Amino acid sequence: MSVPAAPLTSAPPAVVRRYRAEPVWVPWVFLAPFLLTFGVFMVWPLIQSVVLACQQTFGPKSTAWVGFANFSFLLHDPLFWKAVSNTAMFAAGSVFLQLPVSLGLALLLNRPGLRGRTVFRLVFFAPSLVGLVFVGLLFSLIFAPRTGLVNSVLNDFFPAFDPEFPWLQVYVMPALILAALWLYAGFNMVYFLAALQGVPEELMEAAALDGAGPWHRFRHIVLPEILPVATFVVLMSLLGSLQLFELPYILLTGAGPDNRGLTIVMYLYDNGFVTGDLGYASAVGWVLALLMGSFALGQRWFNKRQEES
Amino acid sequence: MSVLSRLRAFFAVTTPAVWVLLALALGAAGLIAGRPGVRASGMSHWLFAKGHVAVYVPVFAKWNAEQPTAATRVESLLIDGPALERRMLSAFMSGTPVADLVETERSMACRAFTGPLEDVGFVDLTDLLKAEGLMEKINGPSFAPWTSRGRIFGLPHDVHPVMLAYRADLVEAAGIDLSKVETWAEFFAAMRPLMADGDGDGRPDRYLLNFWPNNRDLMELLLLQAGGGLFDAKENVAIATERNAFVLSSLATWCAGPGRVAVDAPDFTAAGNTLRLRGVVVAALMPDWLAGIWKLDMPDLGGKLRLMPLPAWEKGGRRTSVVGGTMLGITKAGKNFDASWALAKRLYLDPEVHAEFFKRTTIIPPFKSSWSHPAFSAPDPFFGGQPSGQLYIAQAGDVPTRPASPYNLPALLRVNEVLIALADRASREDISDPAVLLPEARERLAEAQMRVEKMINRNVFLRSDAPAR
Numbered sequence: 001m002s003v004p005a006a007p008l009t010s011a012p013p014a015v016v017r018r019y020r021a022e023p024v025w026v027p028w029v030f031l032a033p034f035l036l037t038f039g040v041f042m043v044w045p046l047i048q049s050v051v052l053a054c055q056q057t058f059g060p061k062s063t064a065w066v067g068f069a070n071f072s073f074l075l076h077d078p079l080f081w082k083a084v085s086n087t088a089m090f091a092a093g094s095v096f097l098q099l100p101v102s103l104g105l106a107l108l109l110n111r112p113g114l115r116g117r118t119v120f121r122l123v124f125f126a127p128s129l130v131g132l133v134f135v136g137l138l139f140s141l142i143f144a145p146r147t148g149l150v151n152s153v154l155n156d157f158f159p160a161f162d163p164e165f166p167w168l169q170v171y172v173m174p175a176l177i178l179a180a181l182w183l184y185a186g187f188n189m190v191y192f193l194a195a196l197q198g199v200p201e202e203l204m205e206a207a208a209l210d211g212a213g214p215w216h217r218f219r220h221i222v223l224p225e226i227l228p229v230a231t232f233v234v235l236m237s238l239l240g241s242l243q244l245f246e247l248p249y250i251l252l253t254g255a256g257p258d259n260r261g262l263t264i265v266m267y268l269y270d271n272g273f274v275t276g277d278l279g280y281a282s283a284v285g286w287v288l289a290l291l292m293g294s295f296a297l298g299q300r301w302f303n304k305r306q307e308e309s
Numbered sequence: 310m311s312v313l314s315r316l317r318a319f320f321a322v323t324t325p326a327v328w329v330l331l332a333l334a335l336g337a338a339g340l341i342a343g344r345p346g347v348r349a350s351g352m353s354h355w356l357f358a359k360g361h362v363a364v365y366v367p368v369f370a371k372w373n374a375e376q377p378t379a380a381t382r383v384e385s386l387l388i389d390g391p392a393l394e395r396r397m398l399s400a401f402m403s404g405t406p407v408a409d410l411v412e413t414e415r416s417m418a419c420r421a422f423t424g425p426l427e428d429v430g431f432v433d434l435t436d437l438l439k440a441e442g443l444m445e446k447i448n449g450p451s452f453a454p455w456t457s458r459g460r461i462f463g464l465p466h467d468v469h470p471v472m473l474a475y476r477a478d479l480v481e482a483a484g485i486d487l488s489k490v491e492t493w494a495e496f497f498a499a500m501r502p503l504m505a506d507g508d509g510d511g512r513p514d515r516y517l518l519n520f521w522p523n524n525r526d527l528m529e530l531l532l533l534q535a536g537g538g539l540f541d542a543k544e545n546v547a548i549a550t551e552r553n554a555f556v557l558s559s560l561a562t563w564c565a566g567p568g569r570v571a572v573d574a575p576d577f578t579a580a581g582n583t584l585r586l587r588g589v590v591v592a593a594l595m596p597d598w599l600a601g602i603w604k605l606d607m608p609d610l611g612g613k614l615r616l617m618p619l620p621a622w623e624k625g626g627r628r629t630s631v632v633g634g635t636m637l638g639i640t641k642a643g644k645n646f647d648a649s650w651a652l653a654k655r656l657y658l659d660p661e662v663h664a665e666f667f668k669r670t671t672i673i674p675p676f677k678s679s680w681s682h683p684a685f686s687a688p689d690p691f692f693g694g695q696p697s698g699q700l701y702i703a704q705a706g707d708v709p710t711r712p713a714s715p716y717n718l719p720a721l722l723r724v725n726e727v728l729i730a731l732a733d734r735a736s737r738e739d740i741s742d743p744a745v746l747l748p749e750a751r752e753r754l755a756e757a758q759m760r761v762e763k764m765i766n767r768n769v770f771l772r773s774d775a776p777a778r
Contacts, residue, residue: 058770059424060401066769073767079760144580145573146589159510166573169523169729255722257523257729274718275764276423 053282063279070283080284082259083267086173090263091241093177094184095234101185102233106192107218121193124186132183136250139179143167168252172260176248184240188233195229196222227306235299239292245269264288352383352648355397356412357390358635360601364665368656381648383409390414397421400642401430409643410653412466415454415634415711416718422457423715424770431462431638432646438464443658451675453710455636458544463636464657465675467598470704471530471630474595474603477615477693479503479515479588487617493559496620497570503591504570516572519585519593522564522732524575525725526632527594532556532724533709534630535622539720540712546765548724549758554750556622557724558743561731561750568741582607594619596632597701601670604691611691616700629704631711673701680705716765723757 028035053070055063074080105124109117127135142149145164155163168175199222207217223230248254248261255262255270264284272281354369356362365385373382386408388396394417400407401421407430413421422429438444438461444452451465473496480487483502490496497517504513520527532538537552563571574581574590576599584590586609595603595616603610618628637657639649656662663674664684673685685698714720730753731746740746765771 056767056769058768059428060398060421060430061428062424062770064769069767141580144578147580147583162512164512164572258726258733259722270719274420276420276715277768 049282049285052279053286055279057276057278059276066279070280071287073280074283074287079259079262080264080267083262083264086259086261087242087244087263089173090176090180090244091238093173094180094237094241097177098181098184099188099230099233099237101181102188103192103230105185105189106196109189109193110196121190124189126186127183128187130183132246133250135179135183136247139175139182140168140251140253143175169257172248172252172256176244176251176261179247179251180244184237188237191229191233192226195226199225228303231299231302231306235295238295242288242292242295264291350379350382352381352410352643352645352652353408354383354385354410354412354652355388355393355408356385357388357393357414357417358412359387360670361412361666362387364662364669365656368659368662372652372655381645383652390417393417394420397430400640401428404642407640407642409645409649410637410639412635412637413463415636415713418455418463418636418638419457419713419715419717421638422462422713426458426460429457429462430640430642432641432643433460433462434464434639435459435461437650446658446677448675448677448705448708450631450706450708450710451634454634454713455638457713463638464653466635466637466657467633467672468675468701468705468708469596469598469631469633470673470701470708471534471594471596471619471632472616472700472704473592473619474600474614474616474692475592476588476610476613478613479591480615490617490620491624492626493620493622500570500591515589515591517570517591518563518572519574519576519581519590520560520563520571521573521575522561522729523725524573525721528557528560528725528728529721530594530596530630530632531560533711534619534627536627536709538709538711539717539724540714542710542712544712544714546716546720546758546761548720548761549751549754551751553724554747554754555743557728557731557754558746558750560728561735561746562741562743565732565736566738566740577602577606585610594630594632597672597697598633598670600691600697601672604671612693614692616692616695616697618704627707627709629707631708667698671697671701673698673705675705716761719764720757720761723761724754727753727757 054065054067056066056070057063108114109120109124114120143151145151145166148167150167151161151163151165154161154165203221204217207221212220243265244263245265248256248263249266252261255266265288268281268284268288271277271284354365356365362385369383369385376382393411393413396405397407397411397413397417398420399405411431421431426433438447447465448468451468452461455461455463455465475487480500480503485499485502487496487499490499500517503515504517506512507514520531522528529539532553535552535556537550537556539546539548541547562568572584572590574584574593585593586607593599600616603614619630621628637653639646639653643649657674658676660676660679660682663676663679664682666672666674667684671689673680679685680702685702686696687698688694689697691697711717727750731750734740734749735746
């Protein structure tokens with residue numbers, strides 16, 4: 001059955017005509033609840049925080065316009081740079097240790113014929129269900145001098161080992177990275193596992209038939225296939241690392257000895273809510289937001305380049 | 310099709326779930342809108358200390374029974390410390406609801422004292438305290454944490470003198486006599502035999518004191534005892550002093566190097582309490598409030614402990630210090646100041662309430678006339694029958710003063726960094742002589758002072774040409 005072609009000059013269909021007749025304000029009525037909520041709880045506070053970043057606050061009611069003085073002080077404050085350096089170290093630990101471990105676990109669980117896969121998946125994923133505060137408390141007990149699990153076991157096996165060795169004072173950042181590794185390795189593993197299950201089986205088989213070994217198959221087939229997921233996981237880990245707060249706050253009960261556990265968000269919190277300088281804290285927040293935005297843009301740029309190539 | 314008919318058509322095809330959600334949303338909104346305001350009538354009181362509740366309940370019951378109208382009846386609300394701090398500061402900053410009376414701790418209260426005096430959310434009680442003669446009746450140093458720029462914003466709840474609690478069972482078994490000990494040096498020398506390596510593992514079986522460089526509160530306590538500190542009486546930064554350098558150098562050698570005598574047994578933790586129960590730590594710096602907590606947390610130590618005044622830094626020096634503190638403030642947003650003040654006095658100036666408090670918490674009151682109450686002279690079985698109340702009271706007048714600077718915590722953090730660095734060096738280079746650490750202590754304290762001053766100087770409101778608000 002042939003369909004007659006519509007004449008070029010014919011009137012638009014009735015539905016389109018009715019749509020055009022709709023008053024202009026109708027969509028706005030339906031959008032209004034979202035716009036109102038978004039405006040009140042997102043846009044307005046954002047504008048206010050920009051204004052606040054250029055002010056100094058003192059006490060409950062005193063504010064003074066200081067322009068970019070907060071930012072200038074921030075850039076010259078060694079404590080801020082210490083926080084940046086600590087956060088960067090933690091982020092590096094997250095990316096270069098946590099993600100390979102997650103990928104390794106995912107590769108192990110993705111092996112065909114593995115028995116008890118579901119149990120392993122649950123075991124590896126379970127730590128991410130408990131939350132940062134719990135992990136902080138747990139690791140503070142594990143690393144406790146004398147009574148902690150690590151020192152007790154080491155001292156039992158190696159009597160020369162000092163049972164009072166203060167892990168949380170000597171190895172602040174490794175302890176934080178280890179706690180985060182335990183918490184997030186299983187969580188990121190799930191992303192990698194999902195990506196690995198999307199790698200075409202026929203490609204792997206064809207490569208194997210062509211004589212490609214496990215490393216070459218991983219390097220030239222698996223890795224390119226899971227790259228979009230990997231970049232997403234890297235970005236998420238970076239953003240999460242930049243926002244690190246609860247773990248050191250609980251594990252070290254503060255910034256740790258010599259501020260070795262001070263992170264950017266902790267620095268923000270201390271200035272805003274301990275010292276009460278909300279303007280300065282807001283400036284720190286904006287620097288952090290810019291940092292995170294630049295990472296997100298970097299990821300987009302990287303993805304785009306990958307797609308083009 | 311009109312908008313109305315379009316909406317009608319939309320609802321006609323909507324699933325029942327949407328209607329249930331809509332009904333729930335409208336119902337919840339109606340409930341919230343119709344809910345009577347929390348502060349519709351009567352007065353309210355916030356506190357953070359669980360241990361205080363049991364003492365206050367009968368006081369509030371009696372007070373409420375005496376009130377002819379609901380307007381002056383009081384309702385008390387126990388709020389976790391950090392939550393209370395947030396709610397209190399939010400109220401002072403943005404006018405959110407706040408109690409008429411707020412019981413708050415030193416570290417929280419000083420944040421409410423920032424800004425011009427007229428902006429402080431608590432009522433200035435200075436003139437009233439003077440007019441009613443309470444300045445003389447209350448232990449002087451107890452006002453210090455609640456005083457900002459000469460004005461007092463709260464009624465002090467306590468004194469919190471610090472003594473030294475030690476394991477008498479271990480000390481007596483070793484034949485050590487502490488009765489003649491006056492200074493820290495003498496104390497450590499006398500107690501040294503307890504640090505012997507009995508089990509042959511190459512390490513001392515016990516340590517003499519619970520102290521560690523990262524414990525800021527104990528560091529401040531010992532600085533204050535020695536006459537050092539962070540701020541002078543006029544709230545000027547006083548970090549880079551010879552006294553502080555000496556104390557920090559000594560503390561570093563207490564915790565590290567061949568002369569180490571201290572161990573990290575943090576309070577309020579299972580790990581710390583285990584060390585105490587096992588006798589790994591022989592003595593602890595013991596403010597009165599901590600004694601009450603130990604009684605609850607470690608009843609097994611009952612009878613094994615004794616109290617003695619803190620050893621001084623030099624002969625004739627101060628034998629006590631201070632840590633912690635609570636005040637009761639009356640908020641400016643409160644509805645009835647007179648009733649609030651009367652209730653505050655009922656809670657804080659009644660000897661019977663003080664006696665009950667002491668029985669439950671071992672905390673002594675700052676109200677001097679209560680000190681003669683028999684409860685404070687009673688033998689305390691936890692401390693082997695010593696009258697712990699009288700022992701603490703004997704130190705009350707000598708408690709050092711602490712300025713309530715809003716920059717206290719940042720300053721404390723900077724000074725603590727110095728101590729940690731010194732202890733690090735003592736550990737790395739096996740230093741046991743504080744004199745070796747003194748030059749570095751001076752240098753680091755000067756840097757810490759400069760950083761705190763820089764932070765304070767950044768505050769345009771503290772300059773002579775402070776801007777108008």
